[in-house]
Amino acid sequence: MDDLSSIPTPAALVDTTRLQRNIERMAAQAAALGVALRPHVKTTKCDAVVRRQLAAGARGITVSTLKEAEQFFAVGIVDILYAVAIAPNKLTQAAALRQRGCELKIVVDNLDSARAVVAFRSERPFEVWIEIDTDGHRSGLAPDDAALLEVGRCLHAGGARLGGVMTHAGASYELNDPAALRALAEQERAGCVGAAERLRGAGLPCAAVSVGSTPTALSARHLDGVTELRAGVYAMFDLVMANIGVCALDDIALSVLTTVIGHQREKGWAIVDAGWMAMSRDRGTQKQTHDYGYGQVCDADGRVLPGCTMVAADQEHGIVAWADAAHGRIAERLPVGTLLRILPNHACATGAQHPHYHALGAGAPPETWERFYGW
Amino acid sequence: MDDLSSIPTPAALVDTTRLQRNIERMAAQAAALGVALRPHVKTTKCDAVVRRQLAAGARGITVSTLKEAEQFFAVGIVDILYAVAIAPNKLTQAAALRQRGCELKIVVDNLDSARAVVAFRSERPFEVWIEIDTDGHRSGLAPDDAALLEVGRCLHAGGARLGGVMTHAGASYELNDPAALRALAEQERAGCVGAAERLRGAGLPCAAVSVGSTPTALSARHLDGVTELRAGVYAMFDLVMANIGVCALDDIALSVLTTVIGHQREKGWAIVDAGWMAMSRDRGTQKQTHDYGYGQVCDADGRVLPGCTMVAADQEHGIVAWADAAHGRIAERLPVGTLLRILPNHACATGAQHPHYHALGAGAPPETWERFYGW
Numbered sequence: 001m002d003d004l005s006s007i008p009t010p011a012a013l014v015d016t017t018r019l020q021r022n023i024e025r026m027a028a029q030a031a032a033l034g035v036a037l038r039p040h041v042k043t044t045k046c047d048a049v050v051r052r053q054l055a056a057g058a059r060g061i062t063v064s065t066l067k068e069a070e071q072f073f074a075v076g077i078v079d080i081l082y083a084v085a086i087a088p089n090k091l092t093q094a095a096a097l098r099q100r101g102c103e104l105k106i107v108v109d110n111l112d113s114a115r116a117v118v119a120f121r122s123e124r125p126f127e128v129w130i131e132i133d134t135d136g137h138r139s140g141l142a143p144d145d146a147a148l149l150e151v152g153r154c155l156h157a158g159g160a161r162l163g164g165v166m167t168h169a170g171a172s173y174e175l176n177d178p179a180a181l182r183a184l185a186e187q188e189r190a191g192c193v194g195a196a197e198r199l200r201g202a203g204l205p206c207a208a209v210s211v212g213s214t215p216t217a218l219s220a221r222h223l224d225g226v227t228e229l230r231a232g233v234y235a236m237f238d239l240v241m242a243n244i245g246v247c248a249l250d251d252i253a254l255s256v257l258t259t260v261i262g263h264q265r266e267k268g269w270a271i272v273d274a275g276w277m278a279m280s281r282d283r284g285t286q287k288q289t290h291d292y293g294y295g296q297v298c299d300a301d302g303r304v305l306p307g308c309t310m311v312a313a314d315q316e317h318g319i320v321a322w323a324d325a326a327h328g329r330i331a332e333r334l335p336v337g338t339l340l341r342i343l344p345n346h347a348c349a350t351g352a353q354h355p356h357y358h359a360l361g362a363g364a365p366p367e368t369w370e371r372f373y374g375w
Numbered sequence: 376m377d378d379l380s381s382i383p384t385p386a387a388l389v390d391t392t393r394l395q396r397n398i399e400r401m402a403a404q405a406a407a408l409g410v411a412l413r414p415h416v417k418t419t420k421c422d423a424v425v426r427r428q429l430a431a432g433a434r435g436i437t438v439s440t441l442k443e444a445e446q447f448f449a450v451g452i453v454d455i456l457y458a459v460a461i462a463p464n465k466l467t468q469a470a471a472l473r474q475r476g477c478e479l480k481i482v483v484d485n486l487d488s489a490r491a492v493v494a495f496r497s498e499r500p501f502e503v504w505i506e507i508d509t510d511g512h513r514s515g516l517a518p519d520d521a522a523l524l525e526v527g528r529c530l531h532a533g534g535a536r537l538g539g540v541m542t543h544a545g546a547s548y549e550l551n552d553p554a555a556l557r558a559l560a561e562q563e564r565a566g567c568v569g570a571a572e573r574l575r576g577a578g579l580p581c582a583a584v585s586v587g588s589t590p591t592a593l594s595a596r597h598l599d600g601v602t603e604l605r606a607g608v609y610a611m612f613d614l615v616m617a618n619i620g621v622c623a624l625d626d627i628a629l630s631v632l633t634t635v636i637g638h639q640r641e642k643g644w645a646i647v648d649a650g651w652m653a654m655s656r657d658r659g660t661q662k663q664t665h666d667y668g669y670g671q672v673c674d675a676d677g678r679v680l681p682g683c684t685m686v687a688a689d690q691e692h693g694i695v696a697w698a699d700a701a702h703g704r705i706a707e708r709l710p711v712g713t714l715l716r717i718l719p720n721h722a723c724a725t726g727a728q729h730p731h732y733h734a735l736g737a738g739a740p741p742e743t744w745e746r747f748y749g750w
Contacts, residue, residue, distance in 0.1 A: 008750060009462065042690055064652075064691040084691050087634040087648050088712045089380065109637045112711040138692055139637050139646045170689065259462040262484045262514050271514045273462050277439075278750075281656035281724055314545065315417055315723055316439040316459050317513055336487040337463045348690055349656055352728075355749040373748070374730040375383060375653075 004300055004339055007366075009259040010278035012354035013341060014369065015302065016361035018253035019235060020052065026217065026234045027056040033223045038062050038081060038210065040232030043348045045372040046357060047075050049235055060103075062230045066093050071372040073102045081105045081210070083166065083230070085131055085139055088116040095122040105163055105208075107131045109140045114151045118158025127161040129208060130199075134191030135171040135184065143195040152204040164208025165199065167192040168230070172215035176244050176289055181219035188216050193225035218246045236347035239296060243288035249296065249304055254351060255341035256295070257358070258318065263331040269311075270320045270334040274342060276313040280349035294318060295342035302341050310342055318342070379675055379714055382741075384634040385653035387729035388716060389744070390677065391736035393628035394610060395427065401592065401609045402431040408598045413437050413456060413585065415607030418723045420747040421732060422450050424610055435478075437605050441468050446747040448477045456480045456585070458541065458605070460506055460514055463491040470497035480538055480583075482506045484515045489526045493533025502536040504583060505574075509566030510546040510559065518570040527579040539583025540574065542567040543605070547590035551619050551664055556594035563591050568600035593621045611722035614671060618663035624671065624679055629726060630716035631670070632733070633693065638706040644686075645695045645709040649717060651688040655724035669693060670717035677716050685717055693717070 007013075030037035039053045042064035050061060050072065060079030063069045069080045070093075078101065086094060086106045097104045099122075108114045109131040117126055130151055133140030141148045156162045169188035175181050192211050199206040211223070212230035214237075223229065233240075236254040237247040258274035276294065285292045294310035297320050305322075312319040320340065321330070334340070344350035351357070357369040382388075405412035414428045417439035425436060425447065435454030438444045444455045445468075453476065461469060461481045472479045474497075483489050484506040492501055505526055508515030516523045531537045544563035550556050567586050574581040586598070587605035598604065608615075611629040612622040633649035651669065660667045669685035672695050680697075687694040695715065696705070709715070719725035726732070732744040 005464065008468070009464070010750060084648060085636040085646065087384065087636045089384070089634055093383070110711060112706075113637065116712070133639075138687075138689060138694065139639070259464055261460040261462045262488065264508075264514070271460065273459060273465075276657075276724065277727060281658070281721075282651075283656070283658070312513075314513060319513065331487075336485060337491070346656075349651065352652060375385060 004257060007257055007358055009257050009339070010274035011257045012351060012357050013255050013257050014357045014359045015253045015255070016359050016364065018251055019049065022235055022237055022251060022253060023052050023056045026231055027058065029218060030229045031057065033220060033229065035223050035226050036228040038228050038230050039235065040064070040083070040230055041068060041072065043232040043235055044351055046369050047072070048359065048369040050077070053235065059228070062232070065375055066090055066097070067375050068372060069097055069102065069104055073097060073100070079103045081129065081166070083107055083168070085109050086113060086117065088113065091117065091120045091122070094126065095120065095124070098122065098124045098126065103127070105129050107166065108151060108155070111147055111151055111154060114154040118154060118160055125159055125161050127163040128155050129164045129166045129210070130195070132165050132167040132192050132195045134167045134188045135169045137171040140167060143191045143198065148195060148198060149202050152199045152202065156204050162205050164206050164210060164227070165192055165195045166208070166210035166230070169211070169213050169216045172213045173240065173244065175215065178219065178245065181215055182221060185216035185220035189220065189223055189226055196225070214241060215244050215246050233347050236351070238347040239292045239343055239345045240284045240288065243285055243290055249343065252343045254347045255298065255302065255343050256350065258340050258342060260334050260336055260338040260340065262336060265331055268321050268330050270330050272318045272320050272340060273316060274318045275316045277315050278353055279310065279313060279318070279342060279344060280346065280353050282344070282346040282349040284345045292345060295344050298341040298343060300339040300341060379632060382632055382733055384632050384714070385649035386632045387726060387732050388630050388632050389732045389734045390628045391734050391739065393626055394424065397610055397612055397626060397628060398427050398431045401606055402433065404593060405604045406432065408595060408604065410598050410601050411603040413603050413605050414610065415439070415458070415605055416443060416447065418607040418610055419726055421744050422447070423734065423744040425452070428610065434603070437607070440750055441465055441472070442750050443747060444472055444477065444479055448472060448475070454478045456504065456541070458482055458543070460484050461488060461492065463488065466492065466495045466497070469501065470495065470499070473497065473499045473501065478502070480504050482541065483526060486522055486525055486529060489529040493529060493535055500534055500536050502538040503530050504539045504541045504585070505570070507540050507542040507567050507570045509542045509563045510544045512546040515542060518566045518573065523570060523573060524577050527574045527577065531579050537580050539581050539585060539602070540567055540570045541583070541585035541605070544588050544591045547588045548615065548619065550590065553594065553620065556590055556619070557596060560591035560595035564595065564598055564601055571600070589616060590619050590621050608722050611726070613722040614667045614718055614720045615659045615663065618660055618665055624718065627718045629722045630673065630677065630718050631725065633715050633717060635709050635711055635713040635715065637711065640706055643696050643705050645705050647693040647695050647715060648691060649693045650691045652690050653728055654685065654688060654693070654717060654719060655721065655728050657719070657721040657724040659720045667720060670719050673716040673718060675714040675716065
C-alpha cells in the first residue's frame with residue numbers, strides 16, 4: 001500500500017481503483033439499459049473525477065448549485081442540468097451562464113416559477129425541464145397533476161425551450177430489499193414517462209426524460225421511454241449504499257485517514273484526530289440495518305476492522321471502539337500514532353468537508369485532487 | 376432591516392449586534408470570575424470575529440487544528456492553544472510554528488505522546504499542557520490518575536516547558552438544568568485545579584489552569600484556582616445552547632438565508648434552497664427538550680415563525696413546515712421567492728459549511744467576512 005505517513009490527518013482518501021470500477025459499473029448499467037448517463041457531480045465536485053466519468057461515456061453533468069455549474073463550465077463542461085428548482089432570484093445568474101455558451105438546463109415544478117422564468121428578459125431563451133414527483137419524498141409535480149400541463153404551456157407559450165421532464169426517487173434511500181428497489185425504479189420510470197406523454201399529448205415538446213438515484217439506477221430492469229439516467233454517489237459509494245444493498249464495503253472508494261491520539265483504556269476507546277468536521281454529521285445509517293455510527297473503521301491499508309466503528313464525534317475528535325470492546329487492550333491494538341481509514345456514511349456529505357482528495361491508486365503516485373466549494 | 380435581495384441564497388448571515396452582545400457577555404463573565412478568556416475560534420474561524428473577541432479583552436485564542444493555528448498566526452495572533460491532543464505526526468508542523476515565533480501550546484494526555492514530544496528534536500522547546508478529564512465524556516487523564524505525574528515528569532525532565540493543565544466539560548451539552556450546570560462547572564473547576572495541585576505538589580511547574588465550555592463558563596459561580604476560561608460557541612450561540620438554557624433564541628447571531636423554491640401544498644411543505652449542505656447535518660436538538668429539526672425558521676427580518684422548522688433536508692433542498700400544518704395554505708403563507716432565515720442547531724457545524732459570513736449590523740453597510748477552511 002502507499003506510504004500514507006506524509007499525508008497530514010485528517011484527510012480524504014480516494015481509492016482510484018475502486019473509483020474507476022464504480023464509474024465503469026454505472027456506465028455499463030446505463031449502456032445496458034439503452035440510456036445516456038448524466039452523472040450528478042455534487043458528490044465529488046471534483047474535475048478529476050468528472051473527467052473519468054465523461055471518459056467512461058457520460059454525456060453532460062447534473063449539478064446541485066449554480067456555483068457548481070459555473071465551476072464546471074469554467075473547466076469546459078457545457079451540457080449542464082441544474083437539478084434544483086430555480087429560485088426567481090437566481091435567474092440573472094442562470095441567464096449569464098446561458099449567454100456565455102453554457103447549455104444550462106433549469107428546472108421548475110410550479111406555475112409561479114414558470115411565470116417568473118418567462119417574465120425574465122433573457123437574451124437567450126432558457127431551457128427548462130419540469131420536475132416530476134414520482135415517490136412523494138420531496139419536490140416536483142405528480143405525473144397526473146393538472147398543473148403539469150399549465151406549467152408546460154406557460155413555458156412553451158412564453159418562449160422558453162421546454163426541454164423535458166426529470167425525477168429523482170430519493171425514497172430509494174429508505175429501502176434495502178432488491179424487489180422493493182426494482183419496484184421503485186419502475187415507479188420512477190413509469191411516472192416520469194407518463195408525465196412526458198401527457199405533455200406530448202397536449203402538443204408540447206418533451207425530448208428529455210431523465211430519471212435516477214443510485215439505488216434505482218442500479219435496480220432498474222428496463223427504462224423504456226427514458227432518455228437518460230442520473231446518479232451521483234455511485235462514484236464513491238458509502239455505508240448507506242452498502243446498507244441499501246447496491247454495493248459492498250470494498251466498493252467504497254472514499255475514506256478518511258486519521259491518527260490515534262490517545263485512549264480511555266477502561267472504556268475501550270481510542271481517540272482519533274478525525275471528528276465530525278472530517279466525517280460530517282451524517283448519521284444516515286442510524287435507521288438502517290447496520291448502524292455504523294460515524295463510520296466503519298479500517299486499518300491503514302483499507303482492510304475493514306469488523307465491529308470497529310467511530311461511535312462518537314466532536315468537531316476534531318472521534319471516539320473509535322469495538323462493539324465487543326476488548327477493554328484494556330485498546331491501547332495495544334491501536335497505539336498512539338496508528339493510522340486508520342474510516343469509511344463514511346454518506347460520501348456526498350463527507351467529501352464536502354474536505355478541500356481536496358488524496359487520490360491513491362495501485363502503482364500510481366498519489367495525486368491531490370481539488371474539490372469545488374461554496375455557493 | 377437590510378436589503379437581503381442582493382445576497383445569493385443559501386448564505387450564512389451574522390447579526391453583528393447580537394454577535395457583539397454575546398462577545399461582551401462572555402467577556403464580562405470572565406472578568407467577573409477573575410480569569411482570562413481564551414476564545415475557541417473553531418466556531419467561526421473568522422478573523423473579523425476574533426478581532427472583536429480580542430478587542431473585548433480576550434487573551435490569546437484556542438484552536439482545534441494546526442491549520443487554524445497557522446491561519447491565525449499569519450494574521451498576527453501569537454498566543455495560541457491547540458486544544459486537541461497532539462498526534463506524533465504533527466510535531467514537525469507544530470515545531471515549525473514555534474520556530475517562527477508562534478507561542479503555540481500543544482496538549483497531551485498520555486505517556487506515549489509525552490515521550491514522542493520529548494524525543495522530537497525541536498530547536499525551540501515545546502510548551503505542553505496536560506489534558507484533564509473532568510467529566511468522562513472524551514479524552515484526558517483523570518485528576519487522580521497515576522499517569523498524570525508520570526506524564527508531567529516525562530515532559531519536564533525531557534526539556535519541554537510544562538505550561539499547565541486544561542479540561543473541557545463537554546458533558547454540559549447534555550444538561551438543561553441550571554443547578555446541574557452549576558454543579559458540572561464546579562466539577563470541571565475542582566478537577567482541573569486538583570490536577571494542577573498534584574503536579575505542583577510533585578515539584579512540577581503548572582502555571583495555567585484552563586477550563587471551559589460555553590454552558591459551564593456561563594454557569595460557574597466561582598473559578599478559584601483557575602487562570603483562564605475557554606469557550607467558543609457563545610459568540611454565535613445556537614439552538615442547542617438555547618435548549619441548554621444559556622441563551623435565548625434572539626441571542627442567536629448566525630442564521631442561514633434561503634429562498635422558497637416550491638411547495639407540496641397537500642403536505643403543508645415549502646421547499647427551500649438550503650439543505651444540509653448549508654445547515655450541516657447536525658441534529659443536535661433531536662434528543663433535547665425541543666427538537667428544531669434542521670433549524671428554526673424565521674422571516675427575512677429574523678423574527679421567529681413559531682412552530683415552523685426545517686423538518687427534512689437533502690443536499691440542496693430543505694423542507695420547511697409548521698408543526699400544526701395549515702395544509703393548503705403554505706403557498707400563500709410562504710410564496711415562491713420568499714426569503715427566510717433559519718437558525719442553526721449548531722453554529723460550529725453550520726458555519727463550517729460556508730466560505731464566508733454576510734455580516735449585517737444596524738446602520739452599518741453589509742460586509743463579507745471570510746472564514747478559514749480545511750486542514
